[in-house]
Amino acid sequence: SQKIEQNSEALNIQEGKTATLTCNYTNYSPAYLQWYRQDPGRGPVFLLLIRENEKEKRKERLKVTFDTTLKQSLFHITASQPADSATYLCAPEGDSSYKLIFGSGTRLLVRP
Amino acid sequence: NAGVMQNPRHLVRRRGQEARLRCSPMKGHSHVYWYRQLPEEGLKFMVYLQKENIIDESGMPKERFSAEFPKEGPSILRIQQVVRGDSAAYFCASSPTELYRANTGELFFGEGSRLTVL
Numbered sequence: 001s002q003k004i005e006q007n008s009e010a011l012n013i014q015e016g017k018t019a020t021l022t023c024n025y026t027n028y029s030p031a032y033l034q035w036y037r038q039d040p041g042r043g044p045v046f047l048l049l050i051r052e053n054e055k056e057k058r059k060e061r062l063k064v065t066f067d068t069t070l071k072q073s074l075f076h077i078t079a080s081q082p083a084d085s086a087t088y089l090c091a092p093e094g095d096s097s098y099k100l101i102f103g104s105g106t107r108l109l110v111r112p
Numbered sequence: 113n114a115g116v117m118q119n120p121r122h123l124v125r126r127r128g129q130e131a132r133l134r135c136s137p138m139k140g141h142s143h144v145y146w147y148r149q150l151p152e153e154g155l156k157f158m159v160y161l162q163k164e165n166i167i168d169e170s171g172m173p174k175e176r177f178s179a180e181f182p183k184e185g186p187s188i189l190r191i192q193q194v195v196r197g198d199s200a201a202y203f204c205a206s207s208p209t210e211l212y213r214a215n216t217g218e219l220f221f222g223e224g225s226r227l228t229v230l
Contacts, residue, residue: 034218034219036221043205091155094157099157099160099168100157102154102155104154
C-alpha cells in the first residue's frame, strides 16, 4: 500500500539557518505532491505544489524538490525565522487525483 | 471572502451519542472533502462530495458514519453511536473544481472540529 514517511523527530534549528525537511514515499508514483503548514489547533495551510515533471519549485524563502527516482521530496526554508515554527505536512496525490495522502508531519522549531 | 467554516470547533460526546459536524465551503466552491486526523497521525481521507452527490466515500467506516452535502446548506458529517476511538480532529476542505484540475491544486482547509468521546 502507499506509504508516506516524514521524520517524526522535531527539527530544531537556529534562526537564519536553512531548514530541510524530508518526505519519502513508497509503492507508487504520484503525479504531484503538495506541502502544507499546520499550526497547533489549526487547519493545514497550503504552501506549494510540485508536479512530477518539475524538479524544483520556489516561492519566496521556500523551495521544494521532487525526485521521482529516489521517491523523495525535500522542503527547504531559507533564512528561517521563529515564525516558521510549525508542523510541515507532505501530501502526495493518492490513488485518485482528488485524494491526498498526508504524512504525519515534521515539527520545525526555529530558535531566536 | 470567508474561508472554510467548520462548527462546532470542539464537541464532547458520551459513548453512544451522536455527533454532527458541519462545514460550509468557501464561496464559489462546490467540492467538499472530509479528512480525519488522529493524534500523532497524518490526515486520512474520508469522503469527497459535490452538491447532492457523494463521489467517493471509500475512506469512511461502513457503519455509523455518513456524510451529505445538500443543495442548500452546509455539508454534514454524522457519526452515530460514537465510541472512544472516534475521538479525533475532523477537517473539512473545499476546492473550486476537482482537485487536480485546479490551477494550483490546493485544498482550502477549515480549522477543524475536535471531537472528544468520554
